[in-house]
């Protein structure tokens with residue numbers, strides 16, 4: 413297998429875009445990525461595009477060809493990937509595999525989504541298409557609901573009083589909002605940078621014990637990256653970011669996972685796959701961009717990825733281990749909570765942040781001496797999991 | 808198929824599968840044993856008894872479910888082992904007051920029909936597994 417690297421990355425402003433289509437949002441991100449890649453359009457051989465619920469938010473499917481045509485990539489293979497919130501991470505991983513295998517030298521990857529403009533009821537129903545469509549949706553289970561169940565179970569299984577856990581969850585919200593408030597492309601730029609624990613606890617109850625400030629927002633936005641063979645990358649740019657390892661795993665309905673849901677076993681499997689391919693361990697990772705769709709989700713993710721023991725990450729969070737100046741900075745761009753979550757674009761937006769951080773060119777909260785980092789994207793209730801390890805080192 | 812499961816539920820019966828290879832139960836039914844993947848399965852009626860593993864009072868509903876809020880979604884571990892998702896028959900305010908104390912409480916499963924919504928796979932009716940607390944609270 414060949415080594416693979418990332419050239420340019422791009423991201424639209426995240427937020428509300430009532431007057432811009434899925435195509436518009438992707439194109440903006442694509443051209444930012446393309447223009448910093450020092451290649452010609454004809455060098456791009458395929459487009460791998462992530463979108464989750466275009467059918468419900470925009471009445472539009474069959475989207476990949478429209479993306480390719482819009483940006484002038486007429487006629488090339490264009491494929492849409494759907495893995496709920498992990499859609500563009502699945503697209504990214506498949507692009508990496510196709511380049512590594514020698515099928516292509518250069519692939520454009522990205523995604524776009526318009527959930528905020530769709531409104532809360534349609535947006536909530538659209539997101540709920542990722543739960544079991546027969547046996548769970550009938551009860552009215554929503555995504556905040558999934559993580560509300562997980563939070564209560566976490567409290568019970570690890571014998572952490574719910575009040576204490578809620579404090580740790582509030583800290584995740586405070587931290588990610590603080591990081592996101594500094595992000596000019598984030599949905600909450602300049603907002604919510606100084607939340608207090610009480611603000612999170614007393615915000616509107618969505619699904620007990622998950623409050624509004626425990627949730628990531630609904631978001632419109634797009635993200636893109638250009639993936640190429642390391643050989644091509646080294647010819648055209650000075651600072652390729654190498655893909656050292658990727659992992660992916662799946663799980664069935666939440667009720668089939670049962671009590672094990674708090675262990676997020678699909679994520680454990682995916683992260684282990686990525687670490688094995690990269691020949692690294694969690695200790696080698698300088699920072700993480702992970703899927704904090706809800707505050708409790710960040711705590712569960714940190715444990716399943718192997719950064720903390722099961723039942724320990726809530727404490728580490730309260731101790732500041734995941735802050736910008738902690739031992740493992742988590743979500744320096746604000747994460748889903750602070751930056752926004754345009755579902756199909758989220759995975760590649762994590763890659764965007766990691767690549768810019770590793771190049772020392774972060775839009776905000778530049779970390780010092782970072783060389784290797786990891787993304788984590790969760791689709792559905794642990795149904796699709798993708799992890800990507802990126803580094804300035806080729807190894 | 809899901810229809811048999813929900814029709815039985817409306818009659819107060821909980822249908823599952825017993826695995827002839829590993830002895831474990833799968834509920835609702837699926838093509839393979841949820842524990843070992845075997846297809847050597849036999850249809851059985853389960854006790855319908857279980858205990859609450861987790862729950863959440865839902866205040867913001869998806870389109871099609873808005874008229875039902877607030878409602879309490881619960882995941883229940885059945886006596887025979889599998890977990891199922893459904894709704895807890897309880898006043899939401901009471902559920903919030905009880906909080907974590909609701910966990911581990913014993914329940915019995917039955918089925919109840921609710922107004923359908925456009926995307927639900929069963930176009931004829933939408934049945935929800937309901938959990939009734941065995942002892943009043």
Ligand SMILES: [Zn+2]
Pocket residue numbers: 826827828829830831840841842843844845
């Ligand atoms: Zn079996």
